[in-house]
Amino acid sequence: MTIKEIVDKYGSKRENLLQILHGIQNQNPRNYINKESISALSKEMNIPVSQIKGTASFYSMFSFIPRGKYVIRVCESPPCHLLGAESIFKAIEYKLGIMIGETTKDGLFTLEGTSCLGICGVAPAMMINEDVHGNLNEEKIFQILDQIQEQEKERIQLCREEALTRF
Amino acid sequence: MINITMNNMKIESEEGTTILDAAKKARIKIPTLCYLKNVQEPGSCRMCVVEIEGVRTLQPSCITHVSEGMKIYTNTKEVRDARKIILELLLSDHPWECNTCDRNQDCELQKLAEEYGIKEVRFKSINEELPLDESTPGIVRDPSKCILCRRCVTVCQEIQEVGTLSPRARGFDTIIAPGQADLLSEAVCVQCGQCAAVCPVGAIIEKDDIDKVWEAIDNPDKFVIVQTAPAIRAALGECFDLEPGTLVKGRMTTALRMLGFDGVFDTNFAADLTILEEGTELLTRLKKAIVDEDKSVALPMFTSCSPGWINYMEHFYPELIPNVSTCKSPQQMFGAVAKTYFAEKVGKKKEDIVVVSIMPCTAKKFECNREEMTDSGVKDVDYVLTTRELGKFIKQAGIDFVNIPDEEMDAPLGISTGAADIFANTGGVMEAALRTAYEIVTGRELPFDKLHVVPIQGLDGVKEASLKIEGTKEEWEFLEGVTVNVAVAHGLGNAKKIIEEIKFGKKHYHFIEIMTCPGGCIGGGGQPRMTTDEIRKARIQAIYKEDEGREYRKSHDNPALKVLYEEFLGKPLGERSHHLLHTKYFNKKDENV
CATH class of the missing domain: 3.40.950.10 (Fe-only Hydrogenase (Larger Subunit); Chain L, domain 3)
Known part of the structure; x- marks a missing residue:
């Protein structure tokens, strides 16, 4: 969708800005809001770029730098912290070789922290894109990440095969 | 009219007045930081809090209106302590470089710290140094000194509606930033300087060109002339504590001559x-x-x-x-005429003439640096000083501005x-x-x-x-x-x-x-x-x-x-x-x- 189409979808009133920003970020293959889209949005909604950037930067869900296809958000709130969020970060760091705020070289994963996800009953918890995962431990994390990596491998393989058949 | 008591003093006040204004009328000073009358009244810095009998918490006086029978206390222990804590918190995140700051002795935060007798700051400073932004000819931003009062944001967004400055990020990381960039030169900024005019501290100031003008005056090969904009004569006096609206054209002329300018002229000529x-x-x-x-x-x-x-x-x-x-603009017309017609008259090469402008304006610093403003063959206007800079310049030279005699400007560019x-x-x-x-x-x-x-x-x-x-x-x-x-x-x-x-x-x-x-x-x-x-x-x-x-x-x-x-x-x-x-x-x- 073009920026205009996204704005039309949600309505050009100021109060729809956050939804529009989500729309823009979600359709970006690298999961972020780039400079050009802020400029275009500013023209479309007649809001200065400074205010759009100011609004978006207030919320941790928006990013201005390219991120991975899968954004891992590990809950950092007290219940998760008490039940070992720290070791969850460590396990991901070990498995993917990225620290908080970093993206894997293959562009697949970005690791972030987040405030409470509202599922303290299954702490420690994390989100990968829209999917929520609870009762985490090292083993479970490896399993989840392995699964995604496997899926992606298969997907890449399929793409390759499809490309080869075209020759 | 309604009756209120302030610090046990009975006063009459008009309905709809804020406590702050009522206090001012009663000759009681309540400190403010984020407040700018009729421009920004958010009640967010909480410096102006007062105690109101029967109200559980302290109230910001800049946005609280008086009501019949209200009993207000502006300087109880609770009020004083609250203000002190606010000041200490602000100071804990503020560089202590007062001596070398552009706003030394002219800073609202410094002044309040002095008035409230802040002797120590109980909070440990994290004081992250943020990069200085000197990217534009007119304005310098020093985000490390910013206290986030948002006055600049309000004048930029709501008065000028240019929309350059806006708060960015959240909590302790918040900064006031330009456009969607880090440097002012990479954002749309018209250089009007209204932000610098309302900043309570040294976070936004004009680019200081005083030293360059000293250097030109000290150079014996240069013929340094000065032009003064019409707005200076009605405002410069304020830099020397004269009443606003005092005309100081004569004294300004004398001072400029004492500073060593070879010709004291008037932008009015070009106007x-x-x-x-x-x-x-x-x-x-x-x-x-x-x-x-x-x-x-x-x-x-x-x-x-x-x-x-x-x-x-x-x-x-x-x-x-x-x-x-x-x-x-008159400033640039003056420069172009000075380096052609006037240069010829005094038998100087245009390269040897330095034109200094005294302007009420930061955008003039930008204007004189425009590439097309070189029609005389060289830069038409070399340096621009603001009214505030001229005030400092005169002070640096030790001139007793208030008591010097009046003089007339030079002909012909002073007529x-x-x-x-x-x-x-x-x-x-x-x-x-x-x-x-x-x-x-x-x-x-x-x-x-x-x-x-x-x-x-x-x-x-x-x-x-x-x-x-x-x-x-x-x-x-x-x-x-x-x-x-x-x-x-x-x-x-x-x-x-x-x-x-x-x-x-x-x-x-x-x-x-x-x-x-x-x-x-x-x-x-x-x-x-x-x-x-x-x-x-x-x-x-x-x-x-x-x-x-x-x-x-x-x-x-x-x-x-x-x-x-x-x-x-x-x-x-x-x-x-x-x-x-x-x-x-x-x-x-x-x-x-």
Whole structure:
């Protein structure tokens, strides 16, 4: 969708800005809001770029730098912290070789922290894109990440095969 | 009227008054930081809290209104402690560089810390140093010093409606940042400096060029001349604690001579020159439109003296480029004439002449650095100092400004008329232009009391006037019976209003004066702090007084200009004028967005 189409979808009133920003970020293959889209949005909604950037930067869900296809958000709130969020970060760091705020070289994963996800009953918890995962431990994390990596491998393989058949 | 008690004192107060204003009337000072009367009243810094009997928590006095029987205490222990904690918290995240700060002894935070006897800060500082932004010619940002009061954001977003500055990020990481960039030069900024004029600390200031001017004066090979804008004479006194609206033209002239300038001149001279050029340009456009029925002539014509407005127009309304007068601003006209005509007169090479401007303006620093402002063959104006910088400059030289005698400016570039004085305030350029244009067309003086066009005076954001032209001279007969409609706007938010109305065909004007800053140049971004509406009025009144006391009050009567045209320029809009005094504008709509 073009920026205009996204704005039309949600309505050009100021109060729809956050939804529009989500729309823009979600359709970006690298999961972020780039400079050009802020400029275009500013023209479309007649809001200065400074205010759009100011609004978006207030919320941790928006990013201005390219991120991975899968954004891992590990809950950092007290219940998760008490039940070992720290070791969850460590396990991901070990498995993917990225620290908080970093993206894997293959562009697949970005690791972030987040405030409470509202599922303290299954702490420690994390989100990968829209999917929520609870009762985490090292083993479970490896399993989840392995699964995604496997899926992606298969997907890449399929793409390759499809490309080869075209020759 | 309602009755309240403040610190056990019975006082009467009008309904709807804030506690802060009621206290002021009762001669009680309540400290403020984020508050700017009529501009920003968010009640967020909490410096102005007071205790109200029966109310559980302390209330911000700047946004709490008085009510019948209210018992207010402005300096109880609880209030004092709350204010101290706020100050300590602010100071814990503020660099302690007061001695080397531009705002030393002129800082609202420093002053409050002193008033409240802050001897130690109990909170440990994390004090992350943020990079200094010196990327533009006019404005310097030092985010490390920012206390996040948001005054600059309000003037930028709501008064000027330029929308450059906005808070970014959240919590402790919050900074006030330009556009979507990190540097001001990478965002759309018109350099008006209204942010620098309201900043309570040293977080936004003008670029300091005093040392460069010292260096030029100290260089024996340079012939250093100075021009002073009309708005300076009504405001410079405030840097030396004189009453707002004190006229200091004579003392300023003496001080500039004592500083070592080789010639003390007046931007007013060039303001008169602007009127002759711009007035002729307007009449030429009207003639082309009415007599020749030339559809390509752009009307209304807009004034071009205010460099912030020019920047704004180039970025936001480049479609108006044909409508804006091609006249350079008086500052740049002065520079171009000084390095050609005047250089020849004094037998100096233009390379050896240094032109320093004293301006109420930060955008003038940007303007003199524009590439096209080199029509004399070199940079037409070398350095610009704001009114505030001149105040510091005079102090550095140890001049007792208040007690020095008056002197006269030098000839010929120091000779000017009352019409040039009023360039300093909103409505002034229009009035000056009408004084001359009306007389050119009819041969008679503008038919108003004391030559003032009353409807376009004052601080209303947008002002209009209509003038029916009758009894024209033969060559201007085509204007017989024509009603000329003019409009005046000050503050870019008001300029925007007028432009939008014209765009939608709601209004039709012939000539429009735009000044970037509220009140015009007397309220410029480089004027002594803090400019309030009362101070604007006092400065404007002083300017009109200066105008009325003049021997000549119409630009075309300026004897030095007559000589300039005879000896050098030829005639208004002539070839030489065209080359030296006129300029062109650029479409910057897609730059830095």
